Amino acid sequence: MSSTAPALSGTAGDGAPHYHRRPHPGPCSPAERNRALTAPVFGTVFTDHMARARWRAGTGWDERRVEAYAPLALDPAAAVLHYGQEIFEGLKAYAREDGSVWAFRPELNAARFAASARRLALPELPEADFLASIQALVAADAAWVPGAPGTSLYLRPFMFAAEAFLGVRSARVVDYLVIASPAGAYFPSGFEPVSIWVADGQHRAGPGGTGGAKCGGNYAASLLPQQQAAANGCAQVCFLDAATNTLLEEIGSMNLLVVTCDGTVHTPGLSGTILDGVTRRSVLDLCREQGRPVTERPLPLAEVLDGLRSGQVAEIFACGTAAVITPIGRLAGSGFDLTVGAGRPGPVAQVLHEELTGIQRGTRPDTRGWMYRLV
Structure with a gap:
């Protein structure tokens, strides 16, 4: 109840x-x-x-x-x-x-x-x-x-x-x-795919820092990379980890999820540098209830790029309070520019968006x- x-x-x-x-x-x-x-x-x-x-x-x-x-x-x-x-x-x-x-x-x-x-x-x-x-x-x-x-x-x-x-x-x-x-709607386009720029060498937070807290300093650190994302035709920026500069972490103020062609939903684990999003937690709860396999683990950029090129990665989307679920249609960065799926919202993102917004309303x-x- x-x-x-x-x-x-x-x-x-x-x-x-x-x-x-x-x-x-x-x-x-x-x-x-x-x-x-x-x-x-x-x-x-x-x-x-x-x-x-x-x-x-x-x-x-x-x-x-x-x-x-x-x-x-x-x-x-x-x-x-x-x-x-x-x-x-x-x-x-x-x-x-x-x-x-x-x-x-x-x-x-x-x-x-x-x-x-x-x-x-x-x-x-x-x-x-x-x-x-x-x-x-x-x-x-x-x-x-x-x-x-x-x-x-x-x-x-x-x-x-x-x-x-x-x-x-x-x-x-x-x-x-x-x-x-x-x-x-947070994004003027509504529930439509957005383009994401992967920041290289500029980080939102580091190990032992305040990445797991919702404080202004984390967001101030994201503003310059956000400008660079806009300069490259992207709506948001995705950060890599500060320790190795190889692992996907957060997208702006949202959490990141990747769906592989076997239906598994992958998301970076909460290592202390990633915010424990309420929408993230709810999305994972829904996925598990719907019988979708879920993995919370380090998520290498190289693995995701290889998966996009081979077709192993079927969808990428972000989630957060402001936008709820945001499909990603393009992942770009230094040396790569790839379309996600067919550039349209994927079925997993659609189902989760409809379920979450239906519950909320x-x-x-x-x-x-x-x-x-x-x-």
Whole structure:
């Protein structure tokens, strides 16, 4: 059974943290909001409210509230501006025809947020607090959840070192916020194959680093290779491992999967340099339930290129919260430029996309209890 929503006040059940809603002095008019929801573009328009809380060493979490979305006031010495001590998450809220709003496996986002906090020496936010914050924000901004096919309300929880201090140590004052943005498809082309550029010699993360955490530094390291991918006519960049520069790891902000002609689904194992994606985990769960063999292992670029040339590799696709499932139609890099399959979405990617999006939108049964009701 799916999880059931608690009260709509932002209280996530008996004894759970409460996010007090402050009156908004000037929310968007219905006409303004409807214009923003007509054709939402990922991450460009934001809802009326944001949720927030503060942690202080010695006292813990307090000041939980939902208030008007507004710029933040930061001291120029705020530690995050100098040492990058911050983390974030990404998940979506989906509207149903009955007016309810649901999230997809948010407890996994809460667990990953806590794991990222540990790696960045930030305080862990309890799961109940995480769920209460997104529930309170969605309750305040339920009218902002778009209902058109392919749309959702993207939720961005994040935490950063707010203490004004230039010493190199973990911060003693930390702010946590959640903002929300109505979103359409991440890629303008929708569920169509994209081209991927394999970065050579530029890496997202290294062994013992922060690759397994969802922190801004990992993404900052990807921006120059992303520009190089665009210069080569590609929509995204795939990174190789830093230790040997031979193993496929992540595609931009997504996980990578390869399907061989025998139906086996291969994906790089979680070695500490790859993010433990919620969509990745869900895709692998579905594959196993559907009887598809799954291997999580080091995935050499040379093996994949040989498989594309021989026909042994039938499909390559990426998965992540923003785009869900993204077929890959072209894999290019220094010295190679190969078409994947026939340049069209493969059958495994199609089946997984239909199943996942159907569960998320409530058009297919949620037999696994993956959906969590927010409103």
